[in-house]
Amino acid sequence: MVLVLGLSSACADGTGPRAAGARRAPSPTTTTTTAPATTTTAAPPSSPDQLRAPGDAAATARELTRVERALRRDGPDAPTRLALGWAQQLAYGALSAHPEWFADVLAALPADVAAVVRANHDAAVHLTSPDLGPPPASLPDWTIETPRPAAVLLAAYREAEARSGIPWEYLAAVHLVETRMGRIHGNSGAGAQGPMQFVPSTWAAYGNGGDVDDDHDAILAAGRFLADHGGATDIGRALHAYNPSDDYVAAIEDYAGVMRADPRAYDGYYAWQVYVTTTAGTQRLPEGWHRS
Numbered sequence: 001m002v003l004v005l006g007l008s009s010a011c012a013d014g015t016g017p018r019a020a021g022a023r024r025a026p027s028p029t030t031t032t033t034t035a036p037a038t039t040t041t042a043a044p045p046s047s048p049d050q051l052r053a054p055g056d057a058a059a060t061a062r063e064l065t066r067v068e069r070a071l072r073r074d075g076p077d078a079p080t081r082l083a084l085g086w087a088q089q090l091a092y093g094a095l096s097a098h099p100e101w102f103a104d105v106l107a108a109l110p111a112d113v114a115a116v117v118r119a120n121h122d123a124a125v126h127l128t129s130p131d132l133g134p135p136p137a138s139l140p141d142w143t144i145e146t147p148r149p150a151a152v153l154l155a156a157y158r159e160a161e162a163r164s165g166i167p168w169e170y171l172a173a174v175h176l177v178e179t180r181m182g183r184i185h186g187n188s189g190a191g192a193q194g195p196m197q198f199v200p201s202t203w204a205a206y207g208n209g210g211d212v213d214d215d216h217d218a219i220l221a222a223g224r225f226l227a228d229h230g231g232a233t234d235i236g237r238a239l240h241a242y243n244p245s246d247d248y249v250a251a252i253e254d255y256a257g258v259m260r261a262d263p264r265a266y267d268g269y270y271a272w273q274v275y276v277t278t279t280a281g282t283q284r285l286p287e288g289w290h291r292s
Contacts, residue, residue: 044083048273048284051083053090057101061108063091068113071268078150085271093275096124116258116265123254126247127177135277142186142274144289148215150270153181156219164223165232171219172266173255174242180274182215183287196222 045051054060067088070076076084095101095117102121109117147153153175157168175181175195182195192199196218203212206224210217222242231238239249258265274285 044080045086048086048090051087051090053094055094057098057104058108060091060094060098060101061105063087064095064105064117065109065113067091067268068116072262072264074264081267082271085268086273088268089272092120092124095121096128116261119254119258123251126251126254129247131245131247135279137279139276139278139283139285139291140186141291142184142285142289144183144274144285144287145185146287147180147182147270150267153215153219153270154266156216159216160220160223163220164227166223166226166235166238167256167260169256169259169263169266170226170231170235170239170252171222172259172269173252174222174239175215175219176255176269176272177248177251180272181270183274185213194218 054063067084070084071081071088095105106114106117153172154168157171157175160166160171161168172181178197179185179195187193188197190199193203194212195215198207198212198218198221202225203221206221206228207217208221208224210221212218212221225242226235226238229238229241236249236253239252240246243249255269259269274289275282276285
């Protein structure tokens with residue numbers, strides 16, 4: 001789908017939906033190398049750069065059907081699920097880059113996949129809204145790190161849900177959009193910090209003495225913030241307080257809705273990489289990347 005991304009500066013500060021010097025951008029439609037996704041008889045690829053995005057509407061529909069169904073089965077091991085997430089992101093990136101394909105792709109999808117694709121594509125449209133600003137001229141001053149294990153993050157989302165009453169899927173969706181689940185390290189243009197992007201004054205109110213750069217502490221703080229802003233009864237209003245952008249709220253609700261319909265969708269989102277679009281084009285920032 002999209003994706004992203006990057007730091008949404010407004011998080012929990014009410015100053016607006018500007019990203020950290022970069023518009024949220026769709027995934028590239030191509031990468032360099034070999035064959036598309038994994039099969040049951042071959043080892044999964046070890047890098048997203050070993051995958052290609054689908055090249056037309058029919059291929060996109062086939063790939064989205066394959067990966068969305070596979071992610072909802074219980075059999076694939078962790079490396080295979082990671083590769084499925086990479087392939088999923090590339091397929092949605094192709095669809096974002098070719099909006100003229102959307103009607104044909106949707107018409108070709110089976111019913112069990114169509115609703116998922118519609119929601120994910122809708123999130124991508126919102127996150128590439130012109131209201132979020134033009135692409136920057138240069139890459140952001142970020143460091144891309146390896147995220148905490150998927151199970152560790154899921155435990156933190158569930159702990160925050162138990163303490164705050166905010167469904168874990170919304171916390172995971174915020175984490176995804178803000179910093180690609182902790183991969184992006186860097187401050188936003190408004191000074192927001194950490195994996196859930198809090199400005200210092202809001203962190204002082206909701207951080208409970210924790211570390212703004214720690215995923216666990218930041219996820220719990222996000223739960224407290226959303227609960228304090230009425231998230232238990234009106235999650236949309238609470239999300240708007242977190243980041244006052246209708247496009248942001250719609251995207252979070254789309255991603256959260258997909259996970260609420262089937263929690264196994266989380267594994268796909270967890271795998272998504274950091275892609276950034278500048279005026280020079282779109283590129284993936286791999287784990288370990290830092291602007292020199």
